[in-house]
Amino acid sequence: MRSPFLRTFRIIFSALVFICFFLLFVDFRYIIPAKYVNFLLYLQFIPSAVKFYDLGTLASAGFISVLILTFLTGRTYCSFLCPLGIGQDIFSRIGGRIRKKFRRFGFKKPFTILRYTLLAATLIVTIVWGIYLVTLLDPYSIFGRFITYFGKPGVIVINNFIAGILGKFDIYALSHTAIPKYQLLTYSIPVVFLLLVGSLSLAKGRLYCNMFCPVGTLLGLISKVSLLRIKFDTEKCTRCGRCAVGCKSSCIDFLQYKVDESRCVSCFNCVKICPDKAMYYGIVSLKKKEHETDPGKRRFVAGVILFLLGLPQIVKGQDKPAPVPQKASTVKENKTTPVCPPGAGSIEDFNKHCIACSLCVNACPNNVLEPAFLQYGVAGMMQPVMNYHRSFCTFNCTKCTEVCPTYALKPLILEAKKLTQIGKTNFIKDNCIVKTEKTACGACSEACPTKAVYMIPYEGNLLIPETNVDICIGCGHCEFACPTTPYKAIFVDGNAIHQAAQKPETEQSEIEKPVEFPF
Amino acid sequence: MKRREFLKKSAGASLVAGAFSVGRYGNLWGSPPASAKYDMVAIMGGNPDAMFDLGIQELGGMGLFVSKGQKVLVKPNIGWDVIPELAANTNPSLVKRIVEHCFKAGAKEVYVMDHSIDNWVNCYKNSGIEKAAKSAGAKVVPAHSENYYQEVDIPGGLKLKKVRVHELLLETDVFINVPILKNHNSTRMTCGLKNMMGVVWDRGFWHANDLNQCIADYALYQKKPALNIIDCFNVMVKNGPQGVSKQDVVQMKSQIITTDWVAGDTAASKMLGVETGKIEYIGMAHKLGLGNMNIDSLNIKRIKM
Numbered sequence: 001m002r003s004p005f006l007r008t009f010r011i012i013f014s015a016l017v018f019i020c021f022f023l024l025f026v027d028f029r030y031i032i033p034a035k036y037v038n039f040l041l042y043l044q045f046i047p048s049a050v051k052f053y054d055l056g057t058l059a060s061a062g063f064i065s066v067l068i069l070t071f072l073t074g075r076t077y078c079s080f081l082c083p084l085g086i087g088q089d090i091f092s093r094i095g096g097r098i099r100k101k102f103r104r105f106g107f108k109k110p111f112t113i114l115r116y117t118l119l120a121a122t123l124i125v126t127i128v129w130g131i132y133l134v135t136l137l138d139p140y141s142i143f144g145r146f147i148t149y150f151g152k153p154g155v156i157v158i159n160n161f162i163a164g165i166l167g168k169f170d171i172y173a174l175s176h177t178a179i180p181k182y183q184l185l186t187y188s189i190p191v192v193f194l195l196l197v198g199s200l201s202l203a204k205g206r207l208y209c210n211m212f213c214p215v216g217t218l219l220g221l222i223s224k225v226s227l228l229r230i231k232f233d234t235e236k237c238t239r240c241g242r243c244a245v246g247c248k249s250s251c252i253d254f255l256q257y258k259v260d261e262s263r264c265v266s267c268f269n270c271v272k273i274c275p276d277k278a279m280y281y282g283i284v285s286l287k288k289k290e291h292e293t294d295p296g297k298r299r300f301v302a303g304v305i306l307f308l309l310g311l312p313q314i315v316k317g318q319d320k321p322a323p324v325p326q327k328a329s330t331v332k333e334n335k336t337t338p339v340c341p342p343g344a345g346s347i348e349d350f351n352k353h354c355i356a357c358s359l360c361v362n363a364c365p366n367n368v369l370e371p372a373f374l375q376y377g378v379a380g381m382m383q384p385v386m387n388y389h390r391s392f393c394t395f396n397c398t399k400c401t402e403v404c405p406t407y408a409l410k411p412l413i414l415e416a417k418k419l420t421q422i423g424k425t426n427f428i429k430d431n432c433i434v435k436t437e438k439t440a441c442g443a444c445s446e447a448c449p450t451k452a453v454y455m456i457p458y459e460g461n462l463l464i465p466e467t468n469v470d471i472c473i474g475c476g477h478c479e480f481a482c483p484t485t486p487y488k489a490i491f492v493d494g495n496a497i498h499q500a501a502q503k504p505e506t507e508q509s510e511i512e513k514p515v516e517f518p519f
Numbered sequence: 520m521k522r523r524e525f526l527k528k529s530a531g532a533s534l535v536a537g538a539f540s541v542g543r544y545g546n547l548w549g550s551p552p553a554s555a556k557y558d559m560v561a562i563m564g565g566n567p568d569a570m571f572d573l574g575i576q577e578l579g580g581m582g583l584f585v586s587k588g589q590k591v592l593v594k595p596n597i598g599w600d601v602i603p604e605l606a607a608n609t610n611p612s613l614v615k616r617i618v619e620h621c622f623k624a625g626a627k628e629v630y631v632m633d634h635s636i637d638n639w640v641n642c643y644k645n646s647g648i649e650k651a652a653k654s655a656g657a658k659v660v661p662a663h664s665e666n667y668y669q670e671v672d673i674p675g676g677l678k679l680k681k682v683r684v685h686e687l688l689l690e691t692d693v694f695i696n697v698p699i700l701k702n703h704n705s706t707r708m709t710c711g712l713k714n715m716m717g718v719v720w721d722r723g724f725w726h727a728n729d730l731n732q733c734i735a736d737y738a739l740y741q742k743k744p745a746l747n748i749i750d751c752f753n754v755m756v757k758n759g760p761q762g763v764s765k766q767d768v769v770q771m772k773s774q775i776i777t778t779d780w781v782a783g784d785t786a787a788s789k790m791l792g793v794e795t796g797k798i799e800y801i802g803m804a805h806k807l808g809l810g811n812m813n814i815d816s817l818n819i820k821r822i823k824m
Contacts, residue, residue, distance in 0.1 A: 030640070172660050172661060175664065176667065178664060365638050365640065365641070366638050394638045394641065395600065395637070396600050396601075396641060397638070397641070433727055437729070439729040440706055440730045440731050440799070441726045441730055442703075442704045442705025442726075442730075443722075445704040446636075446704050447636065449761060450763060451758050455704045463705050483723035483724070484727065504763050504764070506767070507766060508766050509756045509757050511756045511769050512769070513771055514771055514790065517561055517821050518792070519786045519789045
């Protein structure tokens with residue numbers, strides 16, 4: 001195929017994909033239904049792989065389709081489906097506007113050691129310890145964090161500006177929305193990655209994808225044997241070198257008529273750019289070049305593969321320390337355990353499966369989720385955690401469990417969620433308004449959806465809160481509503497392992513329907 | 520009528536009508552004097568909308584409170600993300616009928632809002648009020664963001680001296696309070712006076728600074744409801760103000776319409792079966808001269824349908 005339409009098709013398709021993912025993460029009015037979210041995320045490599053590891057069903061096997069796609073067509077995933085990759089293409093275009101030099105690439109040698117080391121490190125760390133490096137390096141998650149931290153606030157600012165103007169004309173179709181703010185330190189990692197990915201893509205095309213991204217490197221390995229690939233028509237080529245200059249991946253060595261398939265992202269820029277129609281996208285020819293194998297190399301590779309395959313067995317053989325739920329404390333807002341969202345099962349389980357893409361953070365209609373700083377420890381940075389000083393988990397909602405692409409939050413039906421205890425309430429009487437001020441309050445009990453916080457008689461006409469943790473689900477509405485400062489008089493301490501709450505007891509009241517007016 | 524006379528009269532009438540329809544001129548006359556026939560009308564035995572039709576007619580019609588070209592703010596309770604049957608929010612059919620009466624009386628615009636406690640989008644939707652109010656032509660307005668609130672003074676307030684109220688309260692000509700009667704965990708009852716916690720931004724301040732006194736203090740604020748319509752159709756008698764299940768609700772099929780919200784709350788407390796003296800803010804508001812809690816001395820019309 002030599003048609004310039006290949007490139008046009010790539011641009012239109014990737015633009016659509018990018019817009020979809022952008023909207024997904026900035027959807028601050030919560031319009032996009034969860035089923036579309038799942039549809040979009042099916043083909044995202046890492047989320048799908050993590051989910052598949054857990055479920056092992058075809059419904060979660062999107063990443064296998066990506067592997068097959070790569071085997072057939074090369075790294076088209078990187079150009080057509082990866083939102084971070086598409087975003088880099090946009091940046092690169094902007095870079096070209098700033099300085100023409102930024103769009104002149106030319107052939108460069110690959111960073112072989114760095115990229116394979118990173119890939120190997122990611123695999124080994126993931127298999128032996130956990131998901132941490134994947135969380136850090138998964139392109140989809142990086143994209144999600146970029147939009148969460150930097151994109152969405154911008155969109156909300158624009159929304160608020162327009163809403164303000166419309167409000168003057170008595171139109172309330174758009175409403176003012178608060179801009180989510182997170183702890184300053186949680187911005188550190190996204191900022192570093194924004195600088196890294198941003199500057200590299202601005203000036204060097206797809207260098208990030210070919211130097212750091214483990215997904216890119218892995219797919220690159222497969223695309224070395226892919227069926228369709230970019231090829232030279234040596235008879236037509238005049239060695240003008242425009243293809244190499246236009247190649248975002250710097251992978252065309254036109255002097256040798258060679259394309260480095262492990263770095264080519266099938267963007268088809270070269271096909272369009274070639275004045276002699278000497279570049280084309282076609283099926284690999286079976287005419288083999290002379291064999292140049294190194295038995296030592298092969299043995300080494302085989303050894304590595306065997307080692308990696310064996311690792312899970314080694315790990316499984318070790319004793320996993322059973323997570324022990326920490327005891328709830330009754331001292332001043334002494335939180336021993338962070339509260340992790342419903343559907344997580346346990347904090348340990350959650351930390352293992354969450355890739356910190358921030359989709360749930362954005363999907364939460366109550367803005368109670370925020371990226372953790374050190375609540376889960378260093379390894380759990382940026383994974384979502386409940387912040388009950390900022391908001392509370394709304395009773396009639398399972399949104400985060402619906403959108404989670406890796407099943408770190410497993411889907412919960414509403415009735416089950418209403419009985420899932422993610423934490424327990426703790427009342428600190430010495431902080432309570434009713435005791436300190438001797439005035440009525442009851443904000444906590446008012447907010448409690450199960451009446452796990454209820455009121456009992458206190459001095460005089462006053463009523464004071466009392467708790468029943470058996471029916472508490474740890475939604476945090478009591479903590480959020482409590483007006484005391486700086487310490488709350490009631491707070492939720494997380495359950496390391498989520499538990500089942502009892503159903504609140506209900507009984508018909510004795511008050512009868514009146515027959516006459518009582519006044 | 521002679522032709523010349525007719526022309527003169529119609530010219531005059533159109534001038535007056537024009538003055539009203541231009542808008543702000545309506546304010547020149549101020550709020551209409553509430554020359555209602557009764558201090559309070561209590562209705563029992565019908566559906567919320569039918570009871571209101573009858574009650575407002577007995578009181579003298581919505582035209583007493585809303586005149587042509589005015590903007591009206593209807594403030595129901597939309598605090599909780601629950602379905603109408605659980606009676607944590609004002610009955611949607613009542614809100615709808617009130618909006619319709621406002622428009623019939625010539626209102627230029629009717630707004631409906633509440634500063635919800637649960638997620639506001641879900642509250643507006645699941646309470647059924649957004650849909651009901653919009654179907655009657657009202658504008659349903661958000662109240663979840665600090666940007667919509669403006670600070671006002673409460674002269675004479677003991678604890679509450681300044682408060683941030685929703686901008687629509689300042690921009691509208693008539694304010695109609697539509698609470699639902701409920702049990703409340705700490706003040707023992709929520710009704711008309713306490714419903715005002717939904718037009719202010721910082722409720723936490725009230726809770727932290729003598730809730731009962733703040734509720735009474737707020738009633739001092741100059742923009743008072745022209746009318747209080749208390750929904751006692753389904754009444755949450757325990758586990759209020761949010762409720763846990765349908766078992767918390769008793770169907771009382773009643774409604775109280777009054778211009779005096781202290782009297783309205785007193786009557787409501789008797790419906791709920793709570794000793795009025797235990798609901799401290801009623802006595803406090805009475806003492807501040809904001810209404811009359813001795814409802815035996817009032818002219819009350821009681822109707823059974």
